Amino acid sequence: MPLSAVKEKLAGAALASKTKAEQASTDLGPSPRLEWLPLERLSVDRRYQREMGKDNWAHVHRILREWNWLHYQPIVVAPKEGGEGYVVVDGQHRLEAAKKHPLIDRLPCYVVDAVDVAQQARAFVALNARRIGVTRLQRFWAAYAAGEPTAKRIHRICSEAGVTITKSGGVLPPKTTFATFTIEKLLKVGGTHVTTALKILARTHGDKPDVFKSAWIYALTQLVATKDIGCARVSHTMTGLDLDQVAAAARSARAKEGGTMEKAVLAELRRRCEAALRRAA
Incomplete structure (x- = not known):
């Protein structure tokens, strides 16, 4: 089938779907x-x-x-x-x-x-x-609008790092996150550590889309808070690092050992930081 015919068929299907979606029911049932x-x-x-x-x-x-x-x-x-x-x-x-x-x-x-x-x-x-559940991200924005202290703190931490909290899902633009639930859990590690982790990610990979996700924020915050590695080493290790390569290694390790993606990424980044420390010694 010619490409033009395919496009015409798809356009017709989309129009039919839209028309169907806009149709209203004729039987409303008894009034409540x-x-x-x-x-x-x-x-x-x-x-x-x-x-x-x-x-x-x-x-x-x-x-x-x-x-x-x-x-x-x-x-x-x-x-x-x-x-x-x-x-x-x-x-x-x-x-x-x-x-x-x-x-x-x-x-x-x-x-x-x-x-x-x-x-x-x-x-x-x-x-x-047919009930559409309220997402964690929607709950965050509702809490922020209500002036809840934790939501305001999370918003402030992201703003200080130059990171925007999105209001929707999908592919994340550069320096944008929806990981408010992960950041909330990390507050017990320390808000300053979270800010530092976000700043490192923004400095080293801030121009890339779909980066500021839970696994990276969790792993970097934990590493920044670790005294035996330190912020400078974490930042140096992240500079020029191929995140896709790290994620692939983390997924492979997780398939063998189980656990969460956050902890698998943490383990892989820790391994790379410690290897860099040994080379520098």
């Missing part, structure tokens, strides 16, 4: 309503709802400790089939937390007319399967 319902009228149908294990109860207790109406989302309920009251379609953790809270005796509920257990189960699956 919002009601404040007493806790004693709310229950959970275990025929399709998940069982409450240790982790579930830990989540319930976390909600209980942090309960604030400003952060509350109404639970989704449906009239109980063949009886009084309502069953929870989505939100059983919030319900269990509310039952334990001494100041709460009713909840604002989003009531849908799923008339039998089959419809309720389908609604449960749809609500959970």
Whole structure:
């Protein structure tokens, strides 16, 4: 097939996909309503709802400790089939937390007319399967906007090193990172060490895309904090270093020995720093 025909076919497929995505449903189903319902009228149908294990109860207790109406989302309920009251379609953790809270005796509920257990189960699956989770990066930016000290500290550390924290994923531009969770874990090593590590990476490989990732930030911070190697040796070792070669060696070692990529990169960089020290001795 000629290239022009291929391009025309792909363009047509893209247009058809876009048109399909923009189509709206014609059957909206019965309209829901919002009601404040007493806790004693709310229950959970275990025929399709998940069982409450240790982790579930830990989540319930976390909600209980942090309960604030400003952060509350109404639970989704449906009239109980063949009886009084309502069953929870989505939100059983919030319900269990509310039952334990001494100041709460009713909840604002989003009531849908799923008339039998089959419809309720389908609604449960749809609500959970189509939910887009909040990423760690999105949580970071929300925390930063809220003025949380840890998020502000991470932002300051990156800014001091001339590194930008992105708001989206994908290929990272030069001197850009999304490794806020890794940096947060490294704060116990020392914020100054993290800043120094970022500055070394910016000086030696700041012109390259997709570099400021967790493995490099973790490994460099740990090495900078190690007294037997020192910042100067780390910086000298990183200068002109082929990062792809280091990453390949780390992946090979990880395949044999297990562990995380962060620790594999750390081990490979440490090996190179120590070899440079021996040559200099």
